[in-house]
Amino acid sequence: xxxxxxxxxxxxxxxxxxxxxxxxxxxxxxxxxxxxxxxxxxxxxxxxxxxxxxxxxxxxxxxxxxxxxxxxxxxxxxxxxxxxxxxxxxxxxxxxxxxxxxxxxxxxxxxxxxxxxxxxxxxxxxxxxxxxxxxxxxxxxxxxxxxxxxxxxxxxxxxxxxxxxxxxxxxxxxxxxxxxxxxxxxxxxxxxxxxxxxxxxxxxxxxxxxxxxxxxxxxxxxxxxxxxxxxxxxxxxxxxxxxxxxxxxxxxxxxxxxxxxxxxxxxxxxxxxxxxxxxxxxxxxxxxxxxxxxxxxxxxxxxxxxxxxxxxxxxxxxxxxxxxxxxxxxxxxxxxxxxxxxxxxxxxxxxxxxxxxxxxxxxxxxxxx
Amino acid sequence: xxxxxxxxxxxxxxxxxxxxxxxxxxxxxxxxxxxxxxxxxxxxxxxxxxxxxxxxxxxxxxxxxxxxxxxxxxxxxxxxxxxxxxxxxxxxxxxxxxxxxxxxxxxxxxxxxxxxxxxxxxxxxxxxxxxxxxxxxxxxxxxxxxxxxxxxxxxxxxxxxxxxxxxxxxxxxxxxxxxxxxxxxxxxxxxxxxxxxxxxxxxxxxxxxxxxxxxxxxxxxxxxxxxxxxxxxxxxxxxxxxxxxxxxxxxxxxxxxxxxxxxxxxxxxxxxxxxxxxxxxxxxxxxxxxxxxxxxxxxxxxxxxxxxxxxxxxxxxxxxxxxxxxxxxxxxxxxxxxxxxxxxxxxxxxxxxxxxxxxxxxxxxxxxxxxxxxxxxxxxxxxxxxxxxxxxxxxxxxxxxxxxxxx
Numbered sequence: 001x002x003x004x005x006x007x008x009x010x011x012x013x014x015x016x017x018x019x020x021x022x023x024x025x026x027x028x029x030x031x032x033x034x035x036x037x038x039x040x041x042x043x044x045x046x047x048x049x050x051x052x053x054x055x056x057x058x059x060x061x062x063x064x065x066x067x068x069x070x071x072x073x074x075x076x077x078x079x080x081x082x083x084x085x086x087x088x089x090x091x092x093x094x095x096x097x098x099x100x101x102x103x104x105x106x107x108x109x110x111x112x113x114x115x116x117x118x119x120x121x122x123x124x125x126x127x128x129x130x131x132x133x134x135x136x137x138x139x140x141x142x143x144x145x146x147x148x149x150x151x152x153x154x155x156x157x158x159x160x161x162x163x164x165x166x167x168x169x170x171x172x173x174x175x176x177x178x179x180x181x182x183x184x185x186x187x188x189x190x191x192x193x194x195x196x197x198x199x200x201x202x203x204x205x206x207x208x209x210x211x212x213x214x215x216x217x218x219x220x221x222x223x224x225x226x227x228x229x230x231x232x233x234x235x236x237x238x239x240x241x242x243x244x245x246x247x248x249x250x251x252x253x254x255x256x257x258x259x260x261x262x263x264x265x266x267x268x269x270x271x272x273x274x275x276x277x278x279x280x281x282x283x284x285x286x287x288x289x290x291x292x293x294x295x296x297x298x299x300x301x302x303x304x305x306x307x308x309x310x311x312x313x314x315x316x317x318x319x320x321x322x323x324x325x326x327x328x329x330x331x332x333x334x335x336x337x338x339x340x341x342x343x344x345x346x347x348x349x350x351x352x353x354x355x356x357x358x359x360x361x362x363x364x365x366x367x368x369x
Numbered sequence: 370x371x372x373x374x375x376x377x378x379x380x381x382x383x384x385x386x387x388x389x390x391x392x393x394x395x396x397x398x399x400x401x402x403x404x405x406x407x408x409x410x411x412x413x414x415x416x417x418x419x420x421x422x423x424x425x426x427x428x429x430x431x432x433x434x435x436x437x438x439x440x441x442x443x444x445x446x447x448x449x450x451x452x453x454x455x456x457x458x459x460x461x462x463x464x465x466x467x468x469x470x471x472x473x474x475x476x477x478x479x480x481x482x483x484x485x486x487x488x489x490x491x492x493x494x495x496x497x498x499x500x501x502x503x504x505x506x507x508x509x510x511x512x513x514x515x516x517x518x519x520x521x522x523x524x525x526x527x528x529x530x531x532x533x534x535x536x537x538x539x540x541x542x543x544x545x546x547x548x549x550x551x552x553x554x555x556x557x558x559x560x561x562x563x564x565x566x567x568x569x570x571x572x573x574x575x576x577x578x579x580x581x582x583x584x585x586x587x588x589x590x591x592x593x594x595x596x597x598x599x600x601x602x603x604x605x606x607x608x609x610x611x612x613x614x615x616x617x618x619x620x621x622x623x624x625x626x627x628x629x630x631x632x633x634x635x636x637x638x639x640x641x642x643x644x645x646x647x648x649x650x651x652x653x654x655x656x657x658x659x660x661x662x663x664x665x666x667x668x669x670x671x672x673x674x675x676x677x678x679x680x681x682x683x684x685x686x687x688x689x690x691x692x693x694x695x696x697x698x699x700x701x702x703x704x705x706x707x708x709x710x711x712x713x714x715x716x717x718x719x720x721x722x723x724x725x726x727x728x729x730x731x732x733x734x735x736x737x738x739x740x741x742x743x744x745x746x747x748x749x750x751x752x753x754x755x756x757x758x759x760x761x762x763x764x765x766x767x768x769x770x771x772x773x774x775x776x
Binding site (some may be wrong): 025026031033036037038040041044045046112116117118120121122123124125126127128132307367368 | 384514517518519520538539540541542543545546547549550551552553554555556557558562563565566567569570571572576611617
């Protein structure tokens with residue numbers, strides 16, 4: 001009977017003679033097997049996986065589970081669970097806790113080979129150290145991305161199934177205005193309803209219809225800003241908004257993972273990395289986001305959390321502005337930092353991703369194993 | 370119904386389009402990963418056939434004494450290794466033929482002001498069991514780490530199996546395996562999963578060798594257990610199994626006997642000898658002189674980062690220590706008097722039924738013939754003479770004790 005399992009060299013046969021060519025291990029790209037086995041190595045860390053689920057999925061389940069339960073028991077006191085406000089709160093919760101969970105996962109992926117003494121065995125295989133580093137990225141993201149998608153998917157489901165009746169008007173300073181106006185249409189409608197406008201809108205000392213019309217024309221830009229904010233906050237997010245928020249959440253946790261991985265690879269210290277990343281997310285970034293430092297605004301803009309906040313989709317930012325969220329729950333919509341151009345936001349985000357990945361890879365390729 | 374109509378159709382479709390879509394995508398990704406892992410795991414499942422006991426048939430059984438006579442070539446080696454041909458250390462021929470498994474010239478590694486490896490010239494012949502001996506802190510592990518690219522050398526050149534490192538490190542290490550310090554693995558993974566991780570890094574047919582490697586070191590039955598539950602001896606075995614994944618031509622084992630009980634040491638020794646018998650080169654770094662003497666053909670002695678002697682063990686020990694001869698004769702007292710009067714010995718000691726004669730270190734073997742002649746001329750009945758071999762330990766201690774001697 002023949003066997004397909006290659007046996008080890010037999011006595012008298014020189015190993016390595018007349019056999020396969022040695023595998024090319026110097027390539028910088030990781031193989032599929034390297035990625036799947038690294039993924040396996042991370043997944044088998046029970047404590048870490050429990051932490052991931054507790055931080056990313058459990059809050060969503062608890063939040064909506066309790067709200068659905070309360071609504072079922074007492075629908076008069078507790079409205080439907082699928083309100084836009086709850087959607088924003090839970091999404092921000094996923095973003096905030098997801099970032100921390102991602103950082104913990106990145107720190108583990110970047111340090112455990114070293115701390116458990118396996119790194120040297122991997123290096124001795126002759127495999128490119130860069131490939132060893134790069135294998136960790138898809139291996140970790142393959143755990144993180146599905147968890148976030150699962151939590152956000154539940155959020156979308158509840159928001160869709162349990163949404164309250166959608167309003168047909170927008171409340172603008174107490175004045176009911178039809179939906180889906182652009183600025184010109186809003187101005188026209190207000191000018192056609194000067195009496196209603198005069199009772200609700202902040203038009204100053206204007207009393208006559210002519211004065212009201214004049215005040216409307218002067219302040220229409222600010223009225224329209226308020227109108228769009230009210231419109232967004234009162235309605236369930238549109239499909240494309242949900243998709244954008246989902247992608248933004250994945251980007252947020254992806255950054256947390258890559259920075260944690262890079263920083264962990266740099267220091268080789270898992271605990272230190274996790275502490276620094278938590279401090280960055282819940283102390284440094286919110287403080288810098290709410291405070292304008294004279295002559296240092298551009299420096300503040302280099303913090304990835306601030307760039308990500310400014311990239312935050314409108315529905316989440318609106319929830320932050322209306323007071324939901326907070327330091328821990330995300331929703332840092334009330335930023336003290338003047339908006340930055342899109343190219344600057346993207347540059348900061350890409351800079352953090354590429355920079356920390358580069359630092360981690362450099363340290364991995366140069367460190368004593 | 371197109372996607373826009375679907376999404377506009379109401380909350381249920383809305384949820385289907387936005388909520389469930391990503392989940393399905395995610396499940397597909399997870400499923401793909403899980404399938405890949407499971408599929409490979411199933412391929413690696415041990416057969417129902419009982420695993421062979423440790424060690425494999427190529428090695429002597431547990432009851433047999435695997436220790437070869439010191440200096441004897443290992444079984445299975447057909448041609449004398451180039452080391453014993455004594456080529457010049459920098460011989461172009463040896464390099465051209467790839468005669469050295471390990472070759473270093475002027476290798477130096479510093480840690481700040483401390484010189485851990487100092488100007489090391491090391492030649493390890495292919496197909497041999499080579500001992501790298503030295504007291505603790507002598508720089509043994511640092512040299513190995515430098516050879517394997519785990520740390521950078523400050524100066525010097527080196528090659529593994531004729532391939533220069535670090536210039537062609539990946540190519541060289543594809544045929545090399547090593548245990549450095551102690552074999553360490555992810556404790557939360559099983560032995561088999563740990564090997565899968567390393568096999569994936571090795572590439573090629575390494576993954577298909579997991580089963581045979583585990584069987585060979587006698588770990589097939591425990592391969593599904595977490596490494597955290599392994600004893601030190603089992604981890605050492607798993608380390609050897611990891612080494613075998615690449616079907617290496619050169620194995621570098623750093624203190625492989627550490628933490629092993631006598632039975633474990635016996636098994637490890639048998640394993641090393643069987644590897645050498647297959648034509649592999651094994652470099653054994655150790656401070657256990659007895660183990661090296663029983664396992665290796667040749668040694669290098671290192672101290673304070675420098676290789677101070679290297680060569681076949683029997684040759685090194687023969688010329689190094691004092692020559693001691695046990696003489697069985699009729700009149701030990703008179704025999705001692707004859708030897709002392711002749712002034713050919715460093716000392717004599719009366720023993721029960723005979724005499725022990727000690728000649729100065731480095732004395733030629735002709736002194737033994739001279740001793741015999743003198744005793745016969747003095748009409749003393751000589752029943753037998755036996756040269757007492759100097760052990761590697763005696764020699765090691767004598768060599769290292771000379772380190773402080775400028776001569």
